[in-house]
Amino acid sequence: MAKALPNLISSSPWWQFVTWIADPLKFQRVYRRKYGDVFTMTLGGFGQYVVVGNPQMIQEIFNQDSQFDVGRGNFLAEPLIGENSLMLMDGDRHRRERKLLMPPFHGERLQTYAHQICQVSKAVADSWTVNQPFVARTAMQTVSLEVILQVVFGISEGDRYQQLKPLLTEWLNMTDSPLRSSILFFPFLQKDWGDWSPWGQMERRKKQVYQLLKDEIDERRSQDNKPATDVLSLMMAARDEAGQAMADKELQDELLTILFAGHETTATTLAWAFYQVHRCPQVREKLLQELDSLGDGASPMELAKLPYLNAVCQETLRMYPVLPIIFPRITKAPMQIAGYSLEPDTVLMPSIFLVHYREELYPEPEMFRPERFLERQFSPSEYLPFGGGSRRCLGYALALLEMKLVLATVLSRCELALAEDKPVKSQRRGFTLAPATGVRMLLTGRRNPAKISVTAQ
Numbered sequence: 001m002a003k004a005l006p007n008l009i010s011s012s013p014w015w016q017f018v019t020w021i022a023d024p025l026k027f028q029r030v031y032r033r034k035y036g037d038v039f040t041m042t043l044g045g046f047g048q049y050v051v052v053g054n055p056q057m058i059q060e061i062f063n064q065d066s067q068f069d070v071g072r073g074n075f076l077a078e079p080l081i082g083e084n085s086l087m088l089m090d091g092d093r094h095r096r097e098r099k100l101l102m103p104p105f106h107g108e109r110l111q112t113y114a115h116q117i118c119q120v121s122k123a124v125a126d127s128w129t130v131n132q133p134f135v136a137r138t139a140m141q142t143v144s145l146e147v148i149l150q151v152v153f154g155i156s157e158g159d160r161y162q163q164l165k166p167l168l169t170e171w172l173n174m175t176d177s178p179l180r181s182s183i184l185f186f187p188f189l190q191k192d193w194g195d196w197s198p199w200g201q202m203e204r205r206k207k208q209v210y211q212l213l214k215d216e217i218d219e220r221r222s223q224d225n226k227p228a229t230d231v232l233s234l235m236m237a238a239r240d241e242a243g244q245a246m247a248d249k250e251l252q253d254e255l256l257t258i259l260f261a262g263h264e265t266t267a268t269t270l271a272w273a274f275y276q277v278h279r280c281p282q283v284r285e286k287l288l289q290e291l292d293s294l295g296d297g298a299s300p301m302e303l304a305k306l307p308y309l310n311a312v313c314q315e316t317l318r319m320y321p322v323l324p325i326i327f328p329r330i331t332k333a334p335m336q337i338a339g340y341s342l343e344p345d346t347v348l349m350p351s352i353f354l355v356h357y358r359e360e361l362y363p364e365p366e367m368f369r370p371e372r373f374l375e376r377q378f379s380p381s382e383y384l385p386f387g388g389g390s391r392r393c394l395g396y397a398l399a400l401l402e403m404k405l406v407l408a409t410v411l412s413r414c415e416l417a418l419a420e421d422k423p424v425k426s427q428r429r430g431f432t433l434a435p436a437t438g439v440r441m442l443l444t445g446r447r448n449p450a451k452i453s454v455t456a457q
């Protein structure tokens with residue numbers, strides 16, 4: 001007989017499902033108060049999930065990585081990212097794919113993208129008009145989409161670029177509210193009833209995107225002397241241990257995986273960073289002082305090393321996890337974790353949110369205080385905005401670099417202010433959480449355009 005799971009929530013499974021989809025942060029707050037930092041929820045017909053907000057238990061989960069499946073727990077994302085996505089893989093297939101995809105996102109490779117990121121940020125910041133409000137999240141979405149198109153897809157101009165950009169924006173915006181997001185969680189809504197139905201539109205856009213990506217891959221193959229600097233070219237050139245290249249369908253699915261995993265997440269976190277920097281005058285002051293301490297014409301990599309800028313990004317990622325939980329870890333065999341005896345197929349959900357708001361780790365957790373990251377170090381299970389173990393976010397180094405460079409470029413060129421006094425709340429946006437109003441801001445003046453060198457050296 002299956003053993004009882006820890007602290008099983010007793011309310012109706014469908015009520016739990018609806019309240020989880022509507023507001024996963026409130027859900028976790030309510031049940032942590034009632035049960036402590038480990039509890040089991042039942043989400044409608046999807047089954048039971050053990051939410052884990054305890055760093056020691058999360059460390060045990062990370063330490064026993066190979067004892068869990070992860071990919072099969074991400075099945076809801078398949079319609080967006082395709083069946084050959086890294087996110088849906090497990091075991092040897094996942095290890096092979098990560099090895100193929102990893103190199104473009106780490107080490108010296110990253111530095112080659114830095115100037116492109118600064119140029120994209122500069123173009124967006126220069127397009128704002130003094131005293132005209134803009135929505136920070138939308139602006140950051142423009143930046144992060146452009147970065148993905150240029151750095152990952154290697155597309156920055158021409159017909160294909162002109163078609164792909166609006167198509168991807170429309171596609172991504174289809175789940176921009178809790179109600180519109182429900183299409184991802186209720187398979188019965190995933191029916192193509194023609195052009196007017198949301199799923200029909202989703203499917204048509206997806207088909208067009210896949211065709212454009214296929215055309216791009218075919219074109220690259222036909223001109224193989226082009227120097228390979230973007231991620232797609234590197235992915236096409238990569239070979240596994242058996243000398244095998246990635247198939248076209250695999251390349252297409254991985255491009256969409258990177259788009260869906262990397263675009264919303266980075267844009268949203270940046271919008272929160274702008275929000276907090278402009279809500280806390282002392283943080284803004286300190287950050288500007290640090291930026292100004294660099295002489296004019298600073299290189300992007302000099303910026304990336306600034307400690308307070310780094311701390312501001314870390315604190316934003318702590319306070320506003322775009323994914324409130326990491327990917328589900330599913331036990332493959334009976335196992336013991338933190339004194340609990342778990343049956344096979346038990347689903348554990350380490351909660352970034354619960355850990356990042358623990359008082360003993362982060363005193364006054366509701367306060368935005370970047371200094372905490374200068375005062376002490378946190379272990380991988382105490383601070384996990386990018387998850388952990390073998391599934392740790394593939395793009396974490398790029399995301400962090402992008403956050404620092406965008407913040408530094410924009411803040412050194414622009415005087416900004418929040419357009420509204422009201423506190424901004426988080427709300428669901430597809431699988432992620434984002435600022436409900438998007439953070440409305442105002443350009444109040446220009447600063448030093450010569451601070452950062454945006455031309456490649």
Ligand code: HEM
Pocket residue numbers: 086087088098257258261262263265266269322323325326327328385386387388389390391392393394395396398399
């Ligand atoms: C602020 C930005 C970002 C945040 C907060 C974030 C967060 C995460 C988290 C929490 C996971 C799950 C890890 C786990 O379960 O242990 C993840 C996975 C992943 N992320 Fe990110 N991410 C960000 C940006 C990016 C970017 C820029 C890319 C790509 C360029 C990316 C690509 C991926 C991929 C491919 C996975 C799946 C990894 C696997 O299954 O092996 N992410 N991310």
